[in-house]
Structure formats: structure tokens, C-alpha cells
Amino acid sequence: MLSVRDLSVSLSGRQILSGISLEVAPGTLTAIVGPSGSGKSTLLRAVTGEAAYAGSARLNGQEVRTAGPERLAALRAVLPQETHVAFAFTAAEVVALGAHAGPAPTPRRIEELLALVGLSGMGHRLVQSLSGGERQRVHLARVLLQAGAPVGQDGPRWLFLDEPVSSLDIAHQIAVMRIARAHADRGGAVVAVMHDLNLSAMFADRIAVLSQGRFVTSGPPGEVLTGAMIERVYGCRIPVCTAPERGPWVLVQAAG
Numbered sequence: 462m463l464s465v466r467d468l469s470v471s472l473s474g475r476q477i478l479s480g481i482s483l484e485v486a487p488g489t490l491t492a493i494v495g496p497s498g499s500g501k502s503t504l505l506r507a508v509t510g511e512a513a514y515a516g517s518a519r520l521n522g523q524e525v526r527t528a529g530p531e532r533l534a535a536l537r538a539v540l541p542q543e544t545h546v547a548f549a550f551t552a553a554e555v556v557a558l559g560a561h562a563g564p565a566p567t568p569r570r571i572e573e574l575l576a577l578v579g580l581s582g583m584g585h586r587l588v589q590s591l592s593g594g595e596r597q598r599v600h601l602a603r604v605l606l607q608a609g610a611p612v613g614q615d616g617p618r619w620l621f622l623d624e625p626v627s628s629l630d631i632a633h634q635i636a637v638m639r640i641a642r643a644h645a646d647r648g649g650a651v652v653a654v655m656h657d658l659n660l661s662a663m664f665a666d667r668i669a670v671l672s673q674g675r676f677v678t679s680g681p682p683g684e685v686l687t688g689a690m691i692e693r694v695y696g697c698r699i700p701v702c703t704a705p706e707r708g709p710w711v712l713v714q715a716a717g
């Protein structure tokens with residue numbers, strides 16, 4: 462379980478998040494959406510132990526603030542919104558950085574993960590020579606190596622993904638969301654910051670909407686993604702319609 466209670470974050474003397482409470486159950490995928498600057502990345506950094514917070518954030522019962530780096534690395538893996546590799550690492554070497562404990566991963570395991578993210582045979586390539594979307598998937602493979610099995614000794618393993626599909630074409634977006642979905646379906650849990658409301662509707666069990674550092678609503682996609690919510694939070698009028706044959710999918714159409 463991820464339990465966040467009355468969490469707040471201040472940076473450089475500015476209150477960025479306040480009054481954030483959230484419960485996420487294992488076996489689920491939660492999308493955090495909201496306008497740019499609403500605090501999504503800050504929230505992810507706080508609950509993953511990378512930003513100081515007031516209030517409480519517990520992962521599988523462990524208060525994040527007091528968990529050491531080893532314990533945190535065993536509980537959760539984080540894909541940041543931006544990643545920088547300062548050295549001339551190959552894709553395979555970047556994936557191997559995900560191994561936080563135990564023996565080094567075998568070349569076969571690394572190739573398996575690269576294949577999973579659609580980069581089969583590209584392990585020898587320098588990351589600097591890859592496209593933005595390819596780099597994003599190399600880092601996803603690194604995060605998946607760190608996460609390991611969806612359920613570990615300490616319970617569900619948590620994937621925190623900050624805009625994991627932002628540089629990807631639609632086919633790779635769906636492939637990455639399926640990987641995240643599979644992690645959740647096999648007993649792990651995923652919290653993903655998303656801009657794409659359609660993809661969120663397609664893959665998330667729940668959507669939590671941030672605006673100006675506060676949650677405005679959360680719930681199943683069909684309840685949350687209303688035209689009224691989008692107008693209130695994003696300030697634009699967009700017709701929303703569901704495709705009945707797709708069950709809970711919600712299609713948000715571009716305004717004509």
C-alpha cells in the first residue's frame with residue numbers, strides 16, 4: 462500500500478504541494494494528471510524519497526522519510542521525467558545501473574529487458590547516439606531491472622514513472638503502458654504521471670488530478686474525466702465521449 466497523508470512540500474520558500482492525501486493499493490495503476498507546474502513531479506519526488514516533505518508517505522508501511530537508500534531501492538524504482546547520462550555509457554551499461562543489490566545482471570537478462578522495451582540488439586549503442594524516445598525506453602529497462610519481480614520479500618514493488626511516454630510514438634506509448642499494466646496485474650503497483658488523458662483512461666484504474674499543488678479529484682477514469690473537470694483544471698472546453706464498445710475507455714476529442 463502507498464498511503465500519503467496530508468503531505469506538503471516547500472521548495473525555495475514556496476509552498477509547492479499542500480494537503481495531499483492518497484491511497485494506492487497493490488495490483489493497481491494510478492495516473493497522476495494535471496497542468497504543467499501543478500506539482501506532479503514534486504509529488505513523485507516526495508513519495509519516492511527524493512524531496513523533503515511534511516506529513517506522511519508510507520510505502521508498504523515504511524515511512525519514506527526514514528527509509529535508507531537500500532530499503533528504498535528494494536521497495537520502489539523511479540523513472541524521472543528527465544534523465545542525463547554524463548558519460549559515454551552504452552544502452553546495456555545504463556540498464557545494468559538498475560542492479561542495486563546482488564550479482565550483476567547477465568548480458569542475457571539485459572537483452573531481455575531491452576527487447577521488452579523494443580530495443581532488441583541495441584545494447585551496444587552509446588545512449589548519446591539514441592533518439593529521445595529510445596533513450597526513454599533504455600531508462601525504463603533500467604527501472605524494470607531495479608524493480609525486478611512485481612512482488613518481492615517486502616510485498617509489492619512500486620514503479621513510479623514520471624511521464625514515461627512523453628517522447629514516444631503511439632505504438633511505443635501503448636507498449637510501455639502495457640508493460641506498466643502487466644507489472645500492476647502481477648501484484649506490483651504503478652504510479653505514473655501522465656499528460657495524455659486518453660492513455661490514462663485506457664490503462665489506469667484510478668486517475669488523481671492535481672491542480673496548483675492540491676488534489677482536486679480522484680477516482681476511476683470514467684468518473685474523473687468529465688468535460689467539467691477538464692474545463693475547471695485545464696481551462697479549456699473539450700467534448701468528452703466514451704466509446705461504448707471499449708467499456709471504461711474515455712475518448713477526449715480535440716475541440717473543433
Ligand SMILES: Nc1ncnc2c1ncn2[C@@H]1O[C@H](COP(=O)(O)OP(=O)(O)O)[C@@H](O)[C@H]1O
Pocket residue numbers: 472473475477495496497498499500501502503504
Ligand atoms: N527546486 C525548486 N525550487 C522552487 N520551485 C520549484 C522547484 N522545483 C519545482 N518548482 C516549482 O514547483 C512547481 C511544480 O513543479 P513540478 O512538480 O515540476 O510540476 P509538474 O511536474 O506538474 O509540471 C512549479 O511551479 C515549479 O516551478
Ligand SMILES: [Mg+2]
Pocket residue numbers: 501502503542623
Ligand atoms: Mg513534471
